[in-house]
Amino acid sequence: DVKVTQSSRYLVKRTGEKVFLECVQDMDHENMFWYRQDPGLGLRLIYFSYDVKMKEKGDIPEGYSVSREKKERFSLILESASTNQTSMYLCASSLFRVEDPRAFFGQGTRLTVV
């Protein structure tokens, strides 16, 4: 079974801190994604990556950056955390193949910025 692991389940950070959220997948997937989930707004795509060192902005990239130095790891960086970035963050991975594009998600990280 595919396993996508996020480094923290719960995280509390202070305003202005630089925050790193890590995601690792073990199935050699090309695609990796970061979403945030907020009540009433659903899941919104922040960034995605379809290869090592490649990244593309999603719908809400402002205030975030990403890093993909190795195929299995995709990091989300909050350059200077703000209270409006308090949210549930979800990482996902998938193959690039049309025949099997199923996405698999990590357990999520609930980030609170105080």
Add this chain to the structure above:
Amino acid sequence: GIQVEQSPPDLILQEGANSTLRCNFSDSVNNLQWFHQNPWGQLINLFYIPSGTKQNGRLSATTVATERYSLLYISSSQTTDSGVYFCAVGGSGGKLIFGQGTELSVKP
């Protein structure tokens, strides 16, 4: 961009009842997936179903691509079926565009 609408937004069932969740999408797609988010926040992939019908135990899904909708059927519901069900369709580059979800509560 593609719009994804799910209905109903909320659903309360007694254990043992059946239900149908609907997903409408605004453009033709070759990638449609159903997910279940459990109360702890984990999203589980239920089906990849761009067209046709698939079954997995008490769950089945049907997508009519020409009419741009998909249905998720849950039969003999159990309390463990509670959570939020999401439909997502594929955009460019493997991205998924999610609907707002249907929140299901199954009462014992």
